[in-house]
Amino acid sequence: MRYISTRGQAPALNFEDVLLTGLATDGGLYVPENLPHFTQEEIASWAGLPYHELAFNVMRPFVAGSISDADFKRILKETYGVFAHEAIAPLRQLGANEWVLELFHGPTLAFKDFALQLLGRLLDHFLLKRGERVVIMGATSGDTGSAAIEGCKHCENVDIFILHPHNRVSEVQRRQMTTIKGDNIHNIAVEGNFDDCQEMVKNSFADQGFLKGTRLVAVNSINWARIMAQIVYYFHASLQLGGPARSMAFSVPTGNFGDIFAGYLARNMGLPISQLIVATNRNDILHRFMSGNRYAKDTLHPSLSPSMDIMVSSNFERLLFDMHGRNGPAVAELMSEFRKTGLLSVEDERWTETRRLFDSLAVDDDATCSTITDVYRATGELLDPHTAIGVRAARECRRSMSLPMITLGTAHPVKFPEAVIKAEVDVEPVLPAHLKDLFERDERFTVLANELHEVQSFVAQHGNRGKPL
């Protein structure tokens, strides 16, 4: 499988090289040159498979030529062996044809574990083979950071730097990142917001001189391997509810557009999906695009769903690429316009065509909390605020009551006590056994100004197991 850039000017790469990078050299994002397509019979024959075997079938075409089947199977078995629920991603019924797909049974209690447990193991596999050391830089609004550290903490050839917005992640999220020990783990609290952190990571890919020749790798969803692993659970959910014989709708709490883009790809690979709902919080750039064809930058506001406090949404570029007939130069022009003006719209026909599949809703904090309350009282299921946004959007945007509507349950409520308290439910979520003493553990992080050169010189000073590069 070869991967090409959404801006059309970077060299095509194989899976191994695409894993070991982030942005393409032209500033674009890598996507498969040709998407694999499965027949309905093939998909149906996967019903009842254990999650890791299903994952092998879905992802095999993407890694073909870079890793042997035996190694990939072993890695997948190990990856999903660390999840705490037997079903890996169980479905919970909320109402008539209404479901939540619980994606928070991995080690850090968010959907990010599905891809980042795999990514850490794949990095280890390829870096050991190459005898190479790399630096990882990642930006987090709370969940990617801990999942990436947890996934990579045992990697021998990796130094990982995670940038989070200072005082803008929940305390549980921060502690999950800052209490993991290791001289190759570095947490930076940036005096800015998530977009600032993400911009620094992207700028670091553009100019890597500060790394003195060490390769830079991404753990955010700009890395293709993240999206690839997230495609699998759409197949898993559908197969449990009668797919592919029947079509489904999915509602996806959205920030960087990675998780919902994975659903879009699952559909293009042959899985019958008739509706995808983009569910945002008040940071609603994606909702404004889907509802009115205006992708316009705005001020980023803190919310009760901090992981989705994102304005510039990385993977939207991957959708734009498809919307423009995979025309790299056209996407490069649009992105350059967006960089200059903070505004992007597409031709009416392209937007109308996109809207045939996608709907959207922005949900504010009050509606988020009232959804947590309503669902808890009706079903006993305690939603985290991100999942609550998905459920609210599912209920308001649903096109058909006769098709299963599945909301992705992206995080465990224990990570976001503020929203749970505001929802006034008579239950307090508890940390699982492996995190029980989280509040007693020592934290280690460095606060840095919102300045690229400060962050880059910190990386250069500590990038070799705490020593200078």
Ligand SMILES: Cc1ncc(COP(=O)(O)O)c(C=O)c1O
């Ligand atoms: C809990 C949670 N829900 C939803 C999202 C949104 O996912 P995406 O950025 O892939 O759209 C994130 C992070 O981005 C998250 O951490």
Ligand SMILES: N[C@@H](CCOP(=O)(O)O)C(=O)O
């Ligand atoms: N919500 C994320 C933000 C980063 O998104 P990613 O999927 O691109 O890594 C987080 O929790 O860090």
